[in-house]
Amino acid sequence: MKSVIVSVVLYRHSLEKVLPTINSILSSDVVKRLILVDNSDCQWARKMGDPRVVYVKSSSNQGYGHGHNQAINKFAAESDYYLVCNPDVEFSSDVLKKLIEVAEQCPAGLFMPAISNADGSRQEVCRLLPTPLDSFVRRLLPAAARWTSKNYLLQNADFSCTFFAPSLSGCFMFFRKEALLALKGFDERYFMYFEDVDLSRRAAEQFGAVYVGGVSILHHFEQSSYKNNRMFFLHIKSACQYFLKWGWFFDPGRRRLNKICLEGLPVKQ
Template identity: 50%
Template sequence: MESTEMSKLFASIVLYKHQYQDVKPTIDALLGCHSLQGLVLVDNGGCAWADQLEERRVHYIRSDRNGGYGHGHNQAIRAFAEQADYFLICNPDIQFHSADLDCYLAGLSGHAASLFMPRIVYPDGTQQELCKLLPSPANLFVRRFLPALAETLEQRYMLRHADFDKAFFAPSLSGCFMLFRAAALQQLNGFDDNFFMYMEDVDLSRRCAVQFGNLYLPGMTVTHHFAKASYTDRKLLKAHIRSAVQYFNKWGWLFDQTRRMLNKACLAQLPRKKA
């Protein structure tokens, strides 16, 4: 089994008008990891403080433009992924114990996948539903606009019958904490820059699932301060709808054979909660 000393980890965080004190818990957790070789802070605007941190492992990139979440992370991936064994895509609102990530990394050599996501919870400890099937247009439309009718579709799409105490393959994993084998992430060319925000993680997850494999692996717990901002902000709602249209234009609205294949594979091996 590979040791944490052998596993070189790089991580990237994309910032936009964030205050240092709000991001500090995430930065501190990452810098506390013995495996971490570098933390890349990508400034999409309004975060010049990130260039003033006196820590040798912190690298600052002022983004060429505010091209969104994926475009920001891509700049870090292209600059540093070749130096890493693992590359972590991380939100600025994530908290975890540093030693847990070191232990998590040490156990990954026994798994064949190239994208890993741990257990992710709300601050109150409730499990977040961030492992999903690949969506159909109905999944996204009904969930957002007809919540009273969504329950039946949600049970399957959100994998609510899954036993989250066990590892399993899921074709869609959340972009808030995506841990990649760096070589695979490079071969995938990172995110699709055409997505400004929303759906870029679904797109990258499905590409990795096809080529290298994904794994929900509950070997550590991460706290995510998840706001669901598009449910309350009209501009973000429009961005979410635009991104969904881009996604289905790219992969297919009604006819998406890869979606069917990956979703079927997920459901076939899904560990189920005991009744």
């Protein structure tokens, strides 16, 4: 049986908040280990009863990617697949097996299922790689976001299908182990936000990144950067870091990967 190692990064989370995620993960018999990386002081995480749970106290709080990298660097080589998971998701016990079945038939390195809100609506987190216009207009002028949204958010796609997509959400990133190790995990220059776009882009470029229709999880999405000034600042800072790294307006890689996605996109009828 193929095995999966999962990492979840904690920051001032209560057990009550994270328990649905932990139960979802441990309900799957393909999970070899669940690594709880503590970026703050979640003492309850030291005392989990399941022998598959490993507690890792972060060396310091250097962000989401740094937290996951500590687990990736230490444990990823021990499994066939690796799941980067948020502490605010829930899913059925067969989800990881279904993703393994897809991955065994597809050579891509990164997979993401459909992500749903609590009301059953689809979260628009399977996207093209962003342009500065996509990122800043949507964040700073949400009323004008419809001008940039249609292609960027793949609104014409048939999301019941499986297809290549260059930007997949960091809330649930299912990696082939060899791909994740070759990519060396997250770029730790991003404290929070855009680290998933960056990693997904690199995975898409080197191994392929695939949205998997027919498999779904629930994500309790808080959009904290819309409610908290510090998170807003971090969002803008990370966006600038991303475009400084990959290019603001001249970015041939973005154009090429987005074109591959749009040309192969299954269109809803």
